[in-house]
Amino acid sequence: MAETARHPEPRYGTRPTMKDVAAxxxxxxxxxxxxxxxxPGVTPDTERRVQEAxxxxxxxxxxxxxxxxxxRTASIGLVLEDLADPFYGPLSRAVEEVARDxxxxxxxxxxxxxxxxxxxxxLALCARRVDGLIVIPAGExxxxxxxxxxxxxxxxxxxxxxxxxxxxTVLSDSFGGAREGVAHLLAHGHRRIGFIGDRPHIHTAVExxxxxxxxxxxxxxxxxxxxxxxxxxxxxxxAAAAEAMLAGPEPVTALFSGNNRVTVTVVRVLARREDHxxxxxxxxxxxxxxxGVTVVSQDPAAVxxxxxxxxxRRLEGSGRPPARVTLPTRLVARGSGELPPA
Amino acid sequence: MAETARHPEPRYGTRPTMKDVAAxxxxxxxxxxxxxxxxPGVTPDTERRVQEAxxxxxxxxxxxxxxxxxxRTASIGLVLEDLADPFYGPLSRAVEEVARDxxxxxxxxxxxxxxxxxxxxxLALCARRVDGLIVIPAGExxxxxxxxxxxxxxxxxxxxxxxxxxxxTVLSDSFGGAREGVAHLLAHGHRRIGFIGDRPHIHTAVExxxxxxxxxxxxxxxxxxxxxxxxxxxxxxxAAAAEAMLAGPEPVTALFSGNNRVTVTVVRVLARREDHxxxxxxxxxxxxxxxGVTVVSQDPAAVxxxxxxxxxRRLEGSGRPPARVTLPTRLVARGSGELPPA
DNA sequence: ATGAAAGCGCTAACAC
DNA sequence: GTGTTAGCGCTTTCAT
Numbered sequence: 029m030a031e032t033a034r035h036p037e038p039r040y041g042t043r044p045t046m047k048d049v050a051a052x053x054x055x056x057x058x059x060x061x062x063x064x065x066x067x068p069g070v071t072p073d074t075e076r077r078v079q080e081a082x083x084x085x086x087x088x089x090x091x092x093x094x095x096x097x098x099x100r101t102a103s104i105g106l107v108l109e110d111l112a113d114p115f116y117g118p119l120s121r122a123v124e125e126v127a128r129d130x131x132x133x134x135x136x137x138x139x140x141x142x143x144x145x146x147x148x149x150x151l152a153l154c155a156r157r158v159d160g161l162i163v164i165p166a167g168e169x170x171x172x173x174x175x176x177x178x179x180x181x182x183x184x185x186x187x188x189x190x191x192x193x194x195x196x197t198v199l200s201d202s203f204g205g206a207r208e209g210v211a212h213l214l215a216h217g218h219r220r221i222g223f224i225g226d227r228p229h230i231h232t233a234v235e236x237x238x239x240x241x242x243x244x245x246x247x248x249x250x251x252x253x254x255x256x257x258x259x260x261x262x263x264x265x266x267a268a269a270a271e272a273m274l275a276g277p278e279p280v281t282a283l284f285s286g287n288n289r290v291t292v293t294v295v296r297v298l299a300r301r302e303d304h305x306x307x308x309x310x311x312x313x314x315x316x317x318x319x320g321v322t323v324v325s326q327d328p329a330a331v332x333x334x335x336x337x338x339x340x341r342r343l344e345g346s347g348r349p350p351a352r353v354t355l356p357t358r359l360v361a362r363g364s365g366e367l368p369p370a
Numbered sequence: 371m372a373e374t375a376r377h378p379e380p381r382y383g384t385r386p387t388m389k390d391v392a393a394x395x396x397x398x399x400x401x402x403x404x405x406x407x408x409x410p411g412v413t414p415d416t417e418r419r420v421q422e423a424x425x426x427x428x429x430x431x432x433x434x435x436x437x438x439x440x441x442r443t444a445s446i447g448l449v450l451e452d453l454a455d456p457f458y459g460p461l462s463r464a465v466e467e468v469a470r471d472x473x474x475x476x477x478x479x480x481x482x483x484x485x486x487x488x489x490x491x492x493l494a495l496c497a498r499r500v501d502g503l504i505v506i507p508a509g510e511x512x513x514x515x516x517x518x519x520x521x522x523x524x525x526x527x528x529x530x531x532x533x534x535x536x537x538x539t540v541l542s543d544s545f546g547g548a549r550e551g552v553a554h555l556l557a558h559g560h561r562r563i564g565f566i567g568d569r570p571h572i573h574t575a576v577e578x579x580x581x582x583x584x585x586x587x588x589x590x591x592x593x594x595x596x597x598x599x600x601x602x603x604x605x606x607x608x609a610a611a612a613e614a615m616l617a618g619p620e621p622v623t624a625l626f627s628g629n630n631r632v633t634v635t636v637v638r639v640l641a642r643r644e645d646h647x648x649x650x651x652x653x654x655x656x657x658x659x660x661x662g663v664t665v666v667s668q669d670p671a672a673v674x675x676x677x678x679x680x681x682x683r684r685l686e687g688s689g690r691p692p693a694r695v696t697l698p699t700r701l702v703a704r705g706s707g708e709l710p711p712a
Numbered sequence: 713a714t715g716a717a718a719g720c721g722c723t724a725a726c727a728c
Numbered sequence: 729g730t731g732t733t734a735g736c737g738c739t740t741t742c743a744t
Contacts, residue, residue, distance in 0.1 A: 043521045045721055056731040061723065069729055086517025091497040092437040093721035096736045101434070103477075103498075112463035112671070114456055114656065121454040124480055133494060135445075135477045138466055152475060155433040156445075175428025179385045292657065299660050314456065314656050315634065318641050329454070387737055398715040403739065411713055435737035438720045 044085040053081035064089055095157065103127075104160040104339060105153035106136040107146055115288055115311060115328050116164075119186075122332030123162060130340050132159065143167030154181060160339045162186055162332075168229070170195070182342040186335045188231035189352070196342065197352045198335040200326040202232045202310070205357030206239025207246075209308040209324040210284050212359055214247045217369050218282040218306060221255065222273040224266055224294065225286030228258045236286050236310055255280055266293040274305065281369035282306035288313050295321060298364075306367040312360065322365025325358045386427040395423035406431055437499060445469075446502040446681060447495035448478040449488055457630055457653060457670050458506075461528075464674030465504060472682050474501065485509030496523060502681045504528055504674075510571070512537070524684040528677045530573035531694070538684065539694045540677040542668040544574045544652075547699030548581025549588075551650040551666040552626050554701060556589045559711050560624040560648060563597065564615040566608055566636065567628030570600045578628050578652055597622055608635040616647065623711035624648035630655050637663060640706075648709040654702065664707025667700045 046060045055074060062070050063078040095101045106123050108116045124134045135153060139146035146166040153161060160182035168191040177183050184196045213221050223240045226233035244251050257269035273280045283305060285291040291309030298305050312325040334353060388402045397416060404412050405420040437443045448465050450458045466476045477495060481488035488508040502524035510533040519525050526538040555563050565582045568575035586593050599611035615622045627633040633651030640647050654667040676695060
């Protein structure tokens with residue numbers, strides 16, 4: 029990469045700047061800036077010369093410098109639990125599409141359900157001066173975000189409310205959805221219904237359990253302790269919980285599973301059995317139609333879209349106080365939830 | 371929202387800088403920089419005062435300015451087809467984990483399989499000066515990346531090779547996997563085997579079809595035109611293609627599906643039928659075990675991890691020429707691929 | 713141990 | 729139409 033006298037090319041690893049382009053095109057720095065940004069006030073001939081210099085040098089505007097000057101990055105951050113979870117892929121994609129419509133890039137990160145990692149990620153995004161932030165909270169205390177929000181970072185919480193601060197929030201109706209799902213089982217004659225959910229510090233897990241209790245209470249049924257299991261959603265724990273509820277002299281005749289990961293494992297457990305245990309799951313899962321799994325479905329893309337639209341509305345300066353939006357769920361009957369008690 | 375009309379520059383949105391922190395702590399700017407970056411040469415007492423000022427003001431370092439000065443962003447970009455696709459979620463997550471291990475953030479974007487959008491996205495990432503780039507190509511001409519790569523942006527292509535430029539590439543063994551899958555069907559006695567794949571401009575689609583032809587040739591079978599269908603992977607097209615192959619006087623007795631989306635639709639089509647058509651699919655799908663679907667599985671997380679590790683090795687300055695890595699696939703027999711011909 | 717000054721590459725505000 | 733100048737907030741260099 030030696031430099032020749034004729035056309036001084038930048039060295040490997042060094043990028044041409046507007047100044048280089050200006051020198052090569054024989055114009056002033058600001059003229060290059062005008063061309064690059066499509067601003068008016070440049071004659072076609074000058075513009076052509078500048079464009080040629082840009083091509084020849086392989087110039088690409090340095091957005092860090094631009095951001096430093098302009099104050100806005102045209103990017104937003106999304107912190108979620110795990111991008112590999114089939115719930116978050118479509119959610120993230122929906123956010124990305126809205127961001128794209130607003131000319132913004134999306135940076136997303138997985139908290140792995142770890143509050144420290146959530147905070148680390150959020151603050152890294154703030155250091156990069158994202159214009160806005162969508163957070164699926166892992167932690168329960170978000171006061172660390174107060175200075176950021178004060179400083180103008182629009183923030184929307186999704187799936188679970190923020191902890192100890194006021195902020196826009198978009199939720200699915202976990203309580204109502206679970207209540208409806210359990211009521212569905214009750215309507216099909218079940219009385220002993222088991223609930224297998226996520227760890228009790230997770231907001232949605234609590235809400236869904238509340239929905240379960242509400243439906244059971246509506247039916248005048250005393251819930252036995254052994255019918256409820258909360259904890260990690262790994263297959264081992266969930267399978268054990270299901271087996272336990274299905275054993276003994278008075279086993280449950282139906283199960284309600286608290287999220288997609290639980291449902292997958294429960295379906296596997298039930299598939300190994302001779303009897304026909306009823307099942308309703310929270311969250312839809314791929315191919316549930318073929319497996320005949322009745323679910324309470326929430327639409328991850330709609331959740332993401334709604335959150336992103338809120339965010340951009342706020343960025344555009346709606347001065348409204350923080351609002352909470354709850355999106356409805358939908359019961360999808362496919363067979364497993366309509367089985368009668370054994 | 372207390373934006374008074376009299377304030378041309380609202381305090382809202384103005385963030386404290388190191389200068390502000392320095393003023394408040396009664397120290398020099400550079401001392402604040404030292405504290406923020408954990409550099410040595412600051413007495414514990416000074417450090418404490420600076421920390422207090424940071425807390426009080428809610429200071430957060432502006433990474434744009436840092437990047438402008440340092441040249442590296444500690445971020446990498448990932449351009450894929452669609453984050454909502456169950457193949458890319460785990461891939462992206464794996465890339466993220468490797469990036470995290472190297473202290474980098476991941477920015478990802480979906481090209482929606484549109485070459486223009488791919489280029490737009492890639493160049494936006496370059497403008498933000500990502501240190502490296504992982505691209506699942508949508509387009510067939512990547513010469514637009516030459517100046518970027520020359521300028522030092524480490525680039526790795528994944529799933530499909532780059533077009534018209536030399537670059538590191540990580541692929542799954544589409545040819546070998548498809549050949550093995552089709553050979554599996556042949557070994558179970560099938561002779562009339564249909565192939566339903568993605569659009570023929572996609573590299574993996576071509577390779578998998580090549581694998582199909584190779585296996586059929588190995589068995590000495592002349593492939594009829596009506597046994598092969600390539601095109602969009604939307605359910606309508608795929609279902610029609612499958613129905614067509616299964617109709618007529620000499621229908622196929624087995625199907626090979628070219629990717630996860632195709633497989634899902636074919637499974638649905640076959641589920642509606644009385645007969646037992648054999649099926650092997652490329653890519654694993656969730657709950658395929660319960661449905662008994664035999665697949666040629668590739669590991670998306672391994673693909674992502676491998677690509678990211680290559681990227682960081684390059685960033686750390688391995689001056690080796692571009693290399694191509696091919697990851698093996700694995701045949702997972704679950705029943706549908708072992709059915710005999712009708 | 714600490715700080716003052718000089719940029720990084722760009723855009724805003726004015727020159728001409 | 730076009731160019732010049734002064735920063736944006738940080739790190740680097742070099743004094744002290």
